[in-house]
Amino acid sequence: MAVSSDRGRDASWRHLPGRSHALDGLLRTAAAARAGSARAVVVRGPAGIGRTALLAALAERLTSTGMTVRHRTARPGAREHQAVRDLFEPFDAGLPAATGAPAAYAVHRALHRRATGLLADGPLALILDDAQACDEASLNGLGFVLRRAASLPLLVILAQRTERPGPGADALSALLAHDGCTALDLGPLDPAATAAVVTRALGRPPAELFLQHCAELSGGSPGLLTRLLTDARAAGIRPDTDGLHRLRAVGEDLLTRSAKARLSAQAGPVRAVARAVAVLGHTDPELLGALSTVTGRRLTAALEALRRAGIVAPAGHPTVIREAVRRAVLAELPAPERETLRARAARLLNDAGRPACEVAAQLVHLKEPAEPWMPGVLRAAAAQAPDRTTARAAMRCLRRALAAGPTGGLRQEIRVELARTSAPLAPATTLAQLRQALAEATRPHDRARIVVEYGLTAVGTRRAPQAVRELGAVLDTLPTEPGTPGHGLRTPVAAALLVTAVNDRTALAAARERARDWPVPRGDSRGERHLLASLSTLAAFDGGPADQAVDLARRALWIESPAPVGPCVLGASIVLALADEVDEAMEAFERCVSDSRARHEPWTHIAALCGQSLTLHGTGDVATAVTTARTAVDLAARAGCPGATMPALALATALLSQGDAEEADALLDSIAGPAVAQGVWEWHQFLYTKGRARRERGDLEGALELWLHCGRSLEAAGISNPVLAPWWLPATTTLVQQGRTRAAAELAERSQEAVRRWGTPRAIGLGLIAAGVVAEGKARLDLLGEAVDALAASPARLERAKAEYQLGCELLAHGATADARRHLRRTVELATGCGYHMLAARARKLLVAAGGRMSRLAVSPVDSLTESERRVAALARRGISNKEIAATLFLSLRTVEAHLTNVYRKLDVRGRADLPPSLDAPYRPRRHAADGPRRSPADTRAPSH
Template structure:
């Protein structure tokens, strides 16, 4: 090779300009993200090196994925964050504790991985306050899953932190977490640059035909151009007498590295293998492990001289492919010896999970002692990396278990953990492993349950309820408590599938649940919920009301239940028309989920609470909750149907906005087998059209929504719209039949909400004094409740009736109240209907002024309201999964839009928005 220094990155003008703009943006206070994609050896690592070298005035943090540790949770993230862990005390306590747990610095329950993401975002933002920060992650395709998810989360949330993140990932690859991020594909060098690089790397005689073949067959891959000629005989290079075709690019590069490694002394090769098996890059750990193998410091010299390995503050390979080649080309026995040495060097108390992982890699075959240690370490792995990390340890334990019965039991445990972690294919494979031996009845029943859950959780389609029902029936004689839980799962699955449930029905599930054997002891809250919901389907609301009320009350403020249980309990609360039992426990659970960072379950709770706020008339608060839920689902990549968003669109009455959402929801939900979402969309159409005064269209939508699954609570809401639309469309018989069905439930519930709505609807179908009395009763009953839209609609209907009865003065009073309430709630279609009626009653009506709130985006509005409510920037950031610096950036934009300069002025500009913030 020539003694001249290697020229700069030849032919990389586009890439260097892109990276240069990224660095300049960071220096000026902006954040940036870029994913470099390309085949092995194409120059991604060289570009990362170039970026780091040119980042003067910036801090640089690096990490790289390592193939052998893809299942060790947060191994890659720890590499990146290690230099900054002294700043953990600057983070909010929940975030700091989450990172300490993830990195094994403290014990505790497994933190939500997205709380860890928020902690990393805050940490990097804190670091960047001192100097701009550039984070580079090489070989992202080999990052452990937990690290990749967290880093992708952080990348999606960057805005104004002076942080740049650059990922290098091999193409092709499976990296869905990075799919939505800005990317740059790195391609091969052009012919001229390829020839120049080849001639620099091979200064001796080089036949022109060989040179052109190398350029063509490597497709300009720089590492291939540097490595393929090494070690080739002179006659091949100078005379053109080589083989007809060299190996494929990647294979050729690997072969070049392999030849160089094989030329080293045995001890040097052994040292390289230990370094390749340990991704920590800790030189002290490397030398401790090497000492156990009898390898001395001189063994590193040949690799250092050749440039393949550098041992300084960190152990660094020249290129990630070198590590891969070292590890893959080693004999199995040598790999086991390296891992055993690393396990012994790690120590039982230092990092037991990593030690167990190395012991597993060192095992020659089934080893009960190592399997048991993996099983014990799964708890620590879960605390650090969640269920996915625990599942990987448990899966490895299964492979090391010789005893068939023990193997089957471990396979079931690992399958359950894999399923909960969302690793469905692995879970199904483990179930097949368990079934390879004769199973006890309870084990086989668990297999059926897990298989049903796997299939349902993957598709959420109409077959899920039947699969879960069969699993519950199988479990019934073996484990009554688990069977009851599974019956409730089946009921919930049928609720979401609605009319698209296949092979069974809510009624059948309910009958079988009621007939199932009861576990011993007093009933738990979930038992009351299952019995109440089931009885409502089999015997009607009147018979079920006492149980439903007990079930709703048993969850109280939600403090003694999980968020999933509270979300399910809302069905009971809505069936007995108990608004407080619906909203109170959910409000508590949302607060707990926010504080604890339980982002995996938070979107569902936010959405159900948004639905409650919609029916309570706090559309502004509901909009903020749906925006928050959207931010979480975007950050986490989860898929949650926004039922609250559907309700919000219908109640707001902004036709174009509502139609877009409804028209998108119905086909998507139908294809997914989510009948409940279709029913919500029908209800939203009905209330939209009633607000617009299009009663025939409202009637059609309400009839469709009620027919979809008439036993569900959503049908009660569609019935309200059906009765009003039918009455206004001159179809009183259709209205009366629907009203009588609704009245069964409202009478059984006996609440002012239900009875007030019933009175309002009966007034629509009455005349004279009876109608007057019923309207007054509706207003009297609804006034003390929190369901303000129902009260506003009662005033509207009464005012319309009074005007038609030529009682214009009284009509104006009620219409004025209705217009004021609809305006405050922001139900625009109904407000316009009230305005028209008030004008017809003889009163001049001004159009509502544009609210300052409408000038803001959803995220800006949410930040503004939280600021008005007295939250600090760090508190706002923790709730909205943003860094405090980004919150400050958004607040500056809010101030500019509203023409204010302080939080005190902001409160005045938004008028009563503080109250909306409190309700949310």
């Protein structure tokens, strides 16, 4: 046995992640050769794909089997037959010093004799790396030896670097025609192999996203991946999600350097084609030839050279050229030449009738789209932007269109288009463009249209008061007499004014005063429905009756009409939820969620999720409320506003009912500031919820201060709705706990008028609880019993559970133990179904102290269903179709499907066939009142309201 190699001492080749299959295949070929059948393999792949490491590993394995291994690397520019001389050295003393074709046959015979002599000692392996650089005569000589030694134990391995042409390329193709010769193409590393390389290089397993970035940046090339990881290790980057941004920067720098080095080695026509591909982003032969002036076979050859160099992806790959490589190729050009190339490309694409977005992709890079046709193409491309990702490109298009210097109405139109496009991504840009468009507009119709956009965009921002003023100024210029030209513009402007003002504490009063004498519209147009939605919100603020606000909200959400968008749907949906019309509210929120997702309106989408969460919490579905609110919080963070107030408020509200006061309090602290203080709903909900958090953490005085502040602020804003932020109920119970019974009684008495005026079962039930808390003796029992009955008729299961608990405690204190146990048991069932585990544990403890048996405390999963879900599920169990259920319960088909999805999840069943029989026997509560001596129960603290 003998081994000879000119490889260095680097042992990195010993690690071959992802190449074990290729190595096993070569070893099987070697086994066939050792058995007496000469074999040859051409191992092909671009630079960095792992050819050299694979050959080194193969040489070591073959040596261990007893083969004589001759391992060399071809030297570019070597003299004729130099490669085979190197392979057979020092056994080439008898080779003739041939340099011409007439002597080739003699050389080939001499090679065969040397090979035969070596094979006499045992199997022989000849391994030649970079064979494409080998002289053609040497490869022809190896082919001769293979043909003459077909029945001898000879193995020939030739490695070819595919992206770099050389003198041996044609001879390698001819060699592959030999019966005993096959090709082995090395592909990119798979994810498992990439993970192994990353782990070995950085010392720990990578996070999934980090691994994906490594694979993307390296393209599966082991060499490029190793260089990337070497640079990452030098930069102190760890393979976790925190290292992603820095890894991408390191990777793009590496790709840039690599691309520049590979491109510099190419001929001029190849570089011209590379620049054309970098500009166009595709390899359409006609356009590529026109832009690069390289055509025909020269173009085909240039593309093949670029693919071999790894600058252009293989044919059929979804990405023709990587963005980092693209930038590197274009960076080699001076700026004026780049500008000229982009302009030529835009003209070619436009003349060829390519899509506007493709033409605009060139125009956005120009300093000024000076030719007359260019702004129109940019606007058309912006109009085609179908999603959030392409909206950024649309914004660039419209900014370039503005840079072209349009005048008059065209400039206004472009500004409005830019505002609409940027609204989901950059509200500040939107408002600035609309203000400029409004300032430039002179015609009443244009001013009305633009100011409506401005107002609706300013909803919930610090610009809302200014937008209300602008809307008011435009409204004052429009004629008031019906039938007068321009009178029809009043409705959309008035609607936008109210939509913008109803949730802004500084703008609400003036807008309310303006709207006091406005006639109520029918709802025949979108503008009228916007106005109806805002009027329903004002009616809810006024405190009722609830039926009036509901009527306005329903007309605003007229189901047969095209759905209004944004704040209009949200406002009307909230009114329905406040009025206990939760099925309609959830259906409206779902419409808003779906529409905003389809239209890529993140803020509307987030607000609708918050409305869903709060409504779900109000019906007692606390777990789903938490999940929905967390989704809203995550979306807000991804949309670039991690401190958004509505998602944090919705999540804090639900977390408090789950007993997580610490996280809820931290969330509320994170949004405290001017943003939350500006909104009507947000500010009062913040004060109310922050008070709940303080009470749960033991700060009764701090909680009471916040609730009383909430009441004073609502009164100052002229809002008398008792359930918008029902601060008065926990304030009453807290005053009683502090022994301030007179103040508690006065507060409870003041709340009754507002409760009766709003008139919903939830409001009446809460009002009865407040009255019961300050009453004594049998009056307290009667009032709490009436509260339980009132809440049983409402969707407020969570509030009903609290009322059941208070009634149970009071009955226990009066000695009515059996009746108390029934109410406490019902508390456990309701609270457990709602996910309010603190109250369930408290009621269970009190129930056991009152002699209740634990065996009777099992809670059916059916109790976790909301009333609406239970009604839908009961009908579904009877075999009624979804369409028939929707018609029976006056719901949309989508709402029925959503309810059933929740039912299956909560009951852990696969479909309607698995629904339990208990759905057909709904629980009917009974109330028991009794007099008796007052006792001291185990725990009679009032639950948090």
